[in-house]
Amino acid sequence: MTDLLTQLPPDPIYDRRKQIQERAAKTIGRRTLISRAYISMLMGCFIIALIPLGSVIYALINKGIAAISWTFLTALPSQPNLMQQDAIGGIGNAILGTIIIDLLAGLVAVPIGVLLGLYLAEATSRVADFLRAITEIMTGIPSILLGVFAYEYVVVPTKQFSGLAGIVALGVLMVPVIAKASEISFRGVPSTLREAGLALGARDSKIAKSITLPVAAPGVITGVLLSLARAMGETAPILLVVGASGAWNFNPLKPISALPLLTYNYSGSQYPSQRAAAWGVALALVTMILILSLTARIVSARMRREKR
Amino acid sequence: MMQTKEPSFNGSSEVAERVSHSATSDRPYKFVLKGAAFFFGAVVLVFVWSVLQAAWPALRQNGFHLITGTSWVAGGNGPFGAFALIADTLITTLIALLIAVPIGISSALALLFLVPPKFRTIGASLVELLAAVPSVVYGLWGLWYLTPWLSHTVQPFLAGITGSQFPFSGPQQGFSLLLAGIVLSVMILPTIVAISRDVISVVPVDLIEGGLSLGATRSQVFTKVILPTSKTGIMGAIVLGAGRALGETIAVAMVIGSNIQMPKSLFSTGGTLASTIATEFGDASGNTGAALAALALILMVITASVNAFARVLTNRAKATA
Incomplete structure (x- = not known):
């Protein structure tokens, strides 16, 4: 019996396996070396990716804090001239203008965006597919095009640059972002919850109000806050339509001042004092944006915890 | 009963x-x-x-000349041809992709597999932070920090390589297509990192472990298992990044040197479709207003198609995952 086994011709697979093992053993040194080099290259790239972030943050803090003071944050701007080159005043009205434009745009965009998100999450028709595609494409449309739109449909008919035009441009910009975020969180609501509602005989509107919306709320609120943060930093559409204002202005039908616009205008100023102040404006803007983004994170984290 | x-x-x-x-x-x-x-x-x-x-x-006034023509006098009555602007838009986007794609995909891999687990969330938040910075701040940063760096260090170095010949010829003044491309690369990096991280993270662990168990080194698993599996999704990330670069306005307007001319080298100043709308819209007179709107139309067609293409790719990636 044992003789018979040893007399069998060797299975070719053993040979092949031996070959492979030999080759693997022979090349392991080289392959490890390549792997190490490759991995350090990946880590190097990751570190390179973080350099601009570090540089931007350093610049914002270093140059921005130097420009910021209480008067700078609360006073009205003043136009420096050759005699008084350092008389740049403050950015109080620009902070106010930014908040007004952003909040009103949000006020318009949030209900439409959330309802659109709910529609996209629930409807399955071809029309819904089409609208979903439109929504996704609109999230990537350059913001300056919405400036052109607001110019044609608000500034030209009213013959006036105004905060309203900025609100329209930013509102249209925010809707698809909110809708996309809401759609994703609405889809994340377990179908068992909705079916439980259906089994109790609740109508769709009741299910939406009492089940879908509350369960999806953290995601929706995060989406809303992030879209507010994104809209706040938008410069291109604002540049075309809101005009400029050096006064306190609560009326969105009039030209209005805004932080991103001021940053842009100051950066190209002929006065070194204004060019330096651009960093102060930028720091104020980024701080407001970061407050919104951080709130978004905290809100969603806390609401998720409460759910459990 | x-x-x-x-x-x-x-x-x-x-x-x-x-x-x-x-x-x-x-x-x-x-x-x-x-x-x-x-x-x-x-x-x-x-x-x-x-x-x-x-x-x-x-x-109506310019017809196809709008795309193929090279005459553009701001504030004039035309004829208007936006060929130089389209070329600048494509060149700056290409530079941005050449820089951001390798760095972005590497960073995504590093974030998922190489960075110690403790720092992974922090790393991801840092990349998100990069996305939250508004474009005007990147423009300001490019203006103050990159312009001198480029004109003192990068441009002399590049000019030295080709002996001041194409594509690195011309005055070394910082403001240039090259600078715009570099600033854009920083701005699209978060998009590419975030989306490729998402698609790479759904590569089945079985595949990765299968590769490792066959004796493949880590780099072999990266290049032969992970990247081919998530190819479509990564393409989607790249195309989305390209869409963002094509439409980016303010940061480009601040560093490109706003000047409409046929690009002669990467050191030329110029203007992209979006940046030209921003810089010239304010004092558009004569027929320039309509010509700028035509730029907007060209930009809309380009970015909408690019985004639609990205959507097809990411949807396909989702379907196969």
């Missing part, structure tokens, strides 16, 4: 009646949802129409 069941049966039929009644009376809800959706659809339609309408005079 049968008698006692009767009332409950009646009761449930009552409930059924009310339920069916409520189902039919739920029209307002459907109506509101549809209303919001169709309202947004209508707004998009009006948006497209407004750009088309504003651009119409320029389209």
Whole structure:
């Protein structure tokens, strides 16, 4: 019996396996070396990716804090001239203008965006597919095009640059972002919850109000806050339509001042004092944006915890 | 027994009646949802129409010359040809992709597999932070920090390589297509990192472990298992990044040197479609306004197609995952 086994011709697979093992053993040194080099290259790239972030943050803090003071944050701007080159005043009205434009745009965009998100999450028709595609494409449309739109449909008919035009441009910009975020969180609501509602005989509107919306709320609120943060930093559409204002202005039908616009205008100023102040404006803007983004994170984290 | 069941049966039929009644009376809800959706659809339609309408005079005046022509006198009456602007837009986007794609994909891999687990969330938040910085701040940063760096270090170095010949010829003044491309690369990096991280993270662990168990080194697993598996999704990330670079406005306007001319080298100043709309819209006179709207139309067609393509790719990636 044992003789018979040893007399069998060797299975070719053993040979092949031996070959492979030999080759693997022979090349392991080289392959490890390549792997190490490759991995350090990946880590190097990751570190390179973080350099601009570090540089931007350093610049914002270093140059921005130097420009910021209480008067700078609360006073009205003043136009420096050759005699008084350092008389740049403050950015109080620009902070106010930014908040007004952003909040009103949000006020318009949030209900439409959330309802659109709910529609996209629930409807399955071809029309819904089409609208979903439109929504996704609109999230990537350059913001300056919405400036052109607001110019044609608000500034030209009213013959006036105004905060309203900025609100329209930013509102249209925010809707698809909110809708996309809401759609994703609405889809994340377990179908068992909705079916439980259906089994109790609740109508769709009741299910939406009492089940879908509350369960999806953290995601929706995060989406809303992030879209507010994104809209706040938008410069291109604002540049075309809101005009400029050096006064306190609560009326969105009039030209209005805004932080991103001021940053842009100051950066190209002929006065070194204004060019330096651009960093102060930028720091104020980024701080407001970061407050919104951080709130978004905290809100969603806390609401998720409460759910459990 | 049968008698006692009767009332409950009646009761449930009552409930059924009310339920069916409520189902039919739920029209307002459907109506509101549809209303919001169709309202947004209508707004998009009006948006497209407004750009088309504003651009119409320029389209009639210039026809195909608008795309192929090179004459552009700001504030003039035309004829307008945006070839140089389209070329600048494509060149800056290409530079941005050449820099951001390798760095972005490497960072995504590093974030997922190489960075110690403790720092992974922090790393991801840092990349998100990079995305939260508004574009005007990147422009300011490019203006103050990159312009001197470019004109003192990068441009002399590059010019040294080719002996001041194409593509690194011309004055080394910082403001250039090259600088715009570099600033854009920083701006699209978060998009590429975030999306490729998402698609790479759904590569099945079985595949990765299968590769490792066969004796592959880590780099072999990266290049032979992970990247091929997530190829489509990564392409989607790249195309989305390209879409962002094509439409980026303010940061480019601040560093490109706003000057409409045929690009002669990467050191040339220029203007992209978006940046030219931003810089010239304020004092557009004569037929320039319509010509700028025509730029907006060209930009809209390009970015909408690029985004649609990205959507197809990411959807396909999702379907195969």
